[in-house]
Amino acid sequence: MSRLPPLLAEEMTAEQARAHHDIVSGPRGGIAGPLSIWVRIPALADHAQKLGAYCRFGTKLRGDLRELAILITGKHLRSGFEWWAHERIALSEGLDPAIIAAVKDDLPIPDDLPEMRAMYDFCSELLRTNRISGVSYRIAQDLFGTEQLIEIVAVVGYYSLICHTINAFEVPVPPDEQDPFP
Known part of the structure; x- marks a missing residue:
């Protein structure tokens, strides 16, 4: 088990819930691994997941x-x-x-x-x-x-x-x- 288990919906602040929604509704379709940690700090989650979306889905690399x-x-x-x-x-x-x-x-x-x-x-x-x-x-x-x-x-x-x-x-x-x- 992770040192920080995923937040339950009822535990999230409004900003955490928004960040969570933004991640799950994006190209990943879910939240796991580090994103479940980062969502505790919505601004970090926002920036990290945008960089991650570029690195995974937006580069010119094959x-x-x-x-x-x-x-x-x-x-x-x-x-x-x-x-x-x-x-x-x-x-x-x-x-x-x-x-x-x-x-x-x-x-x-x-x-x-x-x-x-x-x-x-x-x-x-x-x-x-x-x-x-x-x-x-x-x-x-x-x-x-x-x-x-x-x-x-x-x-x-x-x-x-x-x-x-x-x-x-x-x-x-x-x-x-x-x-x-x-």
Whole structure:
């Protein structure tokens, strides 16, 4: 059980109820994970969910590449709920199960998949060192261009916020699911 269980409707202030409604009526269609935490502070929920909607639904990144960046972030931060939530989405976006397994097991992405390899290297390096080397930057810049590089960093940053929220408040995977990082 999470350190902060979801607020019941009768416990919400008018602003919390509005923020909750805005989230559930948006593209997510529900409220779970960090959003159930953030809704306690409506202004945070408003801003975070708008950034999240952009990172998830508005970038120019292909869905499989976006989900790869999210899984890399979830794995690095050992966020079981986030991995659980996005592994399914990654599969539905066409991310190869072998690549998902490689990320989970800390195995390199094959060189014959240059976009996947560049995404893995770029995100992993950013999360591991908080910087990007010149070599990694040039490779990613050549493959993705400036706009998508900015979006990749935004996705990693936003999902880091999500993972830290999940980890700090111990948001568990659903009861009938297994935590990938116990």
